Amino acid sequence: MxxxxxxxxxxxxxxxxxxxxxxxxxxxxxxxxxxxxxxxxxxxxxxxxxxxxxxxxxxxxxxxxxxxxxxxxxxxxxxxxxxxxxxxxxxRLLPADPKQRAKVRMICDIIASGIQPLQNLYVVQKIGTDKVQWAQHFINRGFVALESILKQTAGKYCVGNEISMADICLVPQVYNAERFKVDIKQFPTIKLLNQTLLELEAFKMSHPSHQPDAPDDLRI
Amino acid sequence: MxxxxxxxxxxxxxxxxxxxxxxxxxxxxxxxxxxxxxxxxxxxxxxxxxxxxxxxxxxxxxxxxxxxxxxxxxxxxxxxxxxxxxxxxxxRLLPADPKQRAKVRMICDIIASGIQPLQNLYVVQKIGTDKVQWAQHFINRGFVALESILKQTAGKYCVGNEISMADICLVPQVYNAERFKVDIKQFPTIKLLNQTLLELEAFKMSHPSHQPDAPDDLRI
The missing domain is CATH 3.40.30.10 (Glutaredoxin)
Structure with missing residues (x-):
């Protein structure tokens, strides 16, 4: 049992x-x-x-x-x-249609393989000097690509009008971009999607600043 | 139409x-x-x-x-x-059972997000000095983790006895490791799986050295 x-x-x-x-x-x-x-x-x-x-x-x-x-x-x-x-x-967190699912996974993997690993704490610490510049470079490179793809796939959310794993990946990556002072205004589609998603309860309650292990000065 | x-x-x-x-x-x-x-x-x-x-x-x-x-x-x-x-x-390239599928995806993502992006051509070129040492570090770190996971999940192949997307990710990553002179003997499970998989026709015919764009001195 x-x-x-x-x-x-x-x-x-x-x-x-x-x-x-x-x-x-x-x-x-x-x-x-x-x-x-x-x-x-x-x-x-x-x-x-x-x-x-x-x-x-x-x-x-x-x-x-x-x-x-x-x-x-x-x-x-x-x-x-x-x-x-x-x-x-x-x-469901992935669309029913295989082509839409593939687009969701493509967007997720651009973030999860193409951006995040190159700007995470461990790697940025290992870079030594120019940490911020390094992180900004890889986030910018990824966001240029994402902006161009999202312009074609987005409806209300990253792929059409249904929330998906792509949205789940996008918002935390924008949070990282802001921490590294990347100017999100350069990416109007990403900026708008992020704003829309952050209005939703699931994204609000899971936000870093609402977590029990966040330091008091970050908690809102 | x-x-x-x-x-x-x-x-x-x-x-x-x-x-x-x-x-x-x-x-x-x-x-x-x-x-x-x-x-x-x-x-x-x-x-x-x-x-x-x-x-x-x-x-x-x-x-x-x-x-x-x-x-x-x-x-x-x-x-x-x-x-x-x-x-x-x-x-099928992913097992029917959700737990086994999850293990396959976990192994794939350790390679596709945790190893490959940190040792690919673009990143290694951007590192400048100590390129090989950088690549070796990240491949070794990933292979230590993979070896420990594969010991638990592997049968004849990475997850049980059915070929999956995990095997598809493993073999090309071992090829990269060998190019960067990582000593694969340290990872007996990875080494054995790689050998077994390279015997299969699908892995042989798709090998870099068999591709039409490989330079003549690499083609076998």
């Missing part, structure tokens, strides 16, 4: 308030109305709590997020989100 | 023989038995053919691969592969 019992348990999200990949998962949980337990993993404190042996056991890449759900442990936000989408009721 | 006509046309793969992301798509086409037309995009010649206005129109990220298929243009190898899997007959 172990599996049935596990299914009744809330998923556990090991994440960090500011991590854009953790935020992606929080948005997906919020859109699906899934309650979860949160275990904060502070990426800064004590040299980073993700490098402990205990956490490495859960996530050998020593990154956040990690989710334990239905008796399995998953890392990689898009794998987690698609698992949740395939196994939980609620609004 | 435009769509029906488009479906009868062969997909067109814009790729580069040595690009690991292009190779992923070639393996998927080979496993599914899909014939395609190949348009070589030389990432080195003339400062890189991917930076031309004509190519940027197809792929605003100026990367390979790009595939035109069924009247749409897709970039990002995993989006392309999943589209092909969802619309074409032949062996």
């Amino acid at each position: 172990r599996t049935s019992f596990a299914c009744l348990m809330k998923p556990v999200l090991h994440g960090y308030f500011r991590s854009s990949c953790s935020w992606r998962v929080r948005i997906a949980f919020a859109l699906k109305g899934i309650e979860y337990d949160h275990v904060p993993v502070n990426l800064i404190k004590d040299g980073g709590q993700q490098i402990t042996d205990q956490y490495k056991e859960l996530n050998p890449m020593q990154q956040v997020p990690t989710v334990t759900i239905d008796d399995i442990t998953l890392s990689q936000s898009l794998a987690i989100i698609q698992y949740v989408d395939e196994t939980r009721p609620g609004p | 435009r769509t029906s006509f488009a479906c009868l046309m062969k997909p067109v793969l814009h790729g580069y023989f040595r690009s690991s992301c292009s190779w992923r798509v070639r393996i998927a086409f080979a496993l599914k038995g899909i014939e395609y037309d190949h348009v070589p995009v030389n990432l080195i010649k003339d400062g890189g053919q991917q930076i031309t206005d004509q190519y940027k129109e197809l792929n605003p990220m100026q990367q390979v691969p790009t595939v035109t298929i069924d009247d749409i243009t897709l970039s990002q190898s995993l989006a392309i592969i999943q589209y092909v899997d969802e619309t074409r007959p032949g062996p």
